Amino acid sequence: MLISDRSDRSDLVDILRPFGDVATVMTSDIPDSPAGICGVVVEMDLRNAINVQQVRDRILGKAYQSMPRLFVLNEALHHCAMQAWALGATDTIVRPFDARGLQQRIRSAFPNTPEDDATAKGRALSKGVAAANLVLAKIFERLPLGIPLTFDDVMQAEAQILKAIKRSSLREWLQMVGRHHNASYRHCLSVTGYAVAFAQHMGMRDADQRRLTRAALLHDVGKAFIPVAILDKPAALTDEERAVMRTHPQRGYDSLAAQGSFPPEMLDVVLHHHEYLDGSGYPHGLAGDAISDIVRIITIVDIHSALTENRPYRAPFTPAKAFATMEAMTDQLDKHLLQAFRPVALGM
Numbered sequence: 564m565l566i567s568d569r570s571d572r573s574d575l576v577d578i579l580r581p582f583g584d585v586a587t588v589m590t591s592d593i594p595d596s597p598a599g600i601c602g603v604v605v606e607m608d609l610r611n612a613i614n615v616q617q618v619r620d621r622i623l624g625k626a627y628q629s630m631p632r633l634f635v636l637n638e639a640l641h642h643c644a645m646q647a648w649a650l651g652a653t654d655t656i657v658r659p660f661d662a663r664g665l666q667q668r669i670r671s672a673f674p675n676t677p678e679d680d681a682t683a684k685g686r687a688l689s690k691g692v693a694a695a696n697l698v699l700a701k702i703f704e705r706l707p708l709g710i711p712l713t714f715d716d717v718m719q720a721e722a723q724i725l726k727a728i729k730r731s732s733l734r735e736w737l738q739m740v741g742r743h744h745n746a747s748y749r750h751c752l753s754v755t756g757y758a759v760a761f762a763q764h765m766g767m768r769d770a771d772q773r774r775l776t777r778a779a780l781l782h783d784v785g786k787a788f789i790p791v792a793i794l795d796k797p798a799a800l801t802d803e804e805r806a807v808m809r810t811h812p813q814r815g816y817d818s819l820a821a822q823g824s825f826p827p828e829m830l831d832v833v834l835h836h837h838e839y840l841d842g843s844g845y846p847h848g849l850a851g852d853a854i855s856d857i858v859r860i861i862t863i864v865d866i867h868s869a870l871t872e873n874r875p876y877r878a879p880f881t882p883a884k885a886f887a888t889m890e891a892m893t894d895q896l897d898k899h900l901l902q903a904f905r906p907v908a909l910g911m
């Protein structure tokens with residue numbers, strides 16, 4: 564469904580056509596119930612108080628609660644983006660954009676598109692990816708605007724993510740998240756997949772699987788504060804840029820610590836996931852026992868995921884090459900945990 568306050572025919576109708584039938588409604592005509600609708604795209608003047616009220620009355624209601632909502636912003640104004648998030652946006656995109664860019668956004672925000680598997684397994688997978696994607700949108704889109712992330716935001720997604728990987732597989736999760744348009748989202752989504760699969764492989768109890776899920780989703784929260792020119796640079800970083808990038812653990816820690824609701828364990832993961840057991844990591848050069856088990860696990864899945872991801876400046880490592888690279892990091896990673904991770908890494 565396209566909610567539009569334009570008097571002419573929106574160009575979005577044609578862009579959205581490949582996803583199925585597009586029902587266009589004015590802000591005053593939004594139906595009470597979204598029966599038969601798989602997602603909502605909103606294109607409106609977010610400074611028009613009457614229209615904003617009409618949209619708020621409908622799409623913040625219970626009937627629309629689980630529906631993906633993509634807001635198309637006409638300009639990158641801070642208060643328009645804030646308004647979109649306040650109206651329950653699950654993602655935003657700013658004009659001008661090309662049709663393909665918007666279509667990629669739709670596929671990430673609404674993974675349950677006709678090309679995807681319509682079985683119960685496929686639906687669980689789509690829901691899990693959408694839930695994880697929403698947390699990452701809150702991290703990468705809202706945090707830089709000054710809207711705090713809450714611990715509750717993260718916990719809401721856990722059950723659906725665990726169910727998605729339990730019902731389908733790590734391979735299917737990675738295939739779906741590998742199509743995401745944004746490299747930072749792609750990375751956090753695949754780290755989350757590896758963390759969940761590792762937790763399930765080790766037979767961890769449900770509460771521990773949840774702890775690992777949330778740690779993986781959150782580990783790179785500080786990247787939300789790194790300039791996009793560095794974060795998405797299509798080449799290797801210079802020394803100066805790398806120094807900026809290496810501030811992300813501290814910046815993420817500062818942001819979550821200031822928020823107040825995150826347990827110490829999550830702050831530990833965010834701050835220390837680049838530390839190595841031999842003291843050669845950053846930011847604090849911690850060594851040995853100073854590095855907790857949950858941090859050791861996230862470090863392993865983080866590195867494996869990064870090595871096997873596609874980067875613009877190098878080909879992805881095969882799982883075997885990535886695992887061999889990690890085995891060569893003898894004093895840096897926890898040997899026992901790394902061996903326990905082998906079947907998950909090589910099972911891909």
Ligand SMILES: [Fe+2]
Binds near residue numbers: 782783811836837
């Ligand atoms: Fe990181």
Ligand SMILES: [Fe+2]
Binds near residue numbers: 750783865
């Ligand atoms: Fe990472």
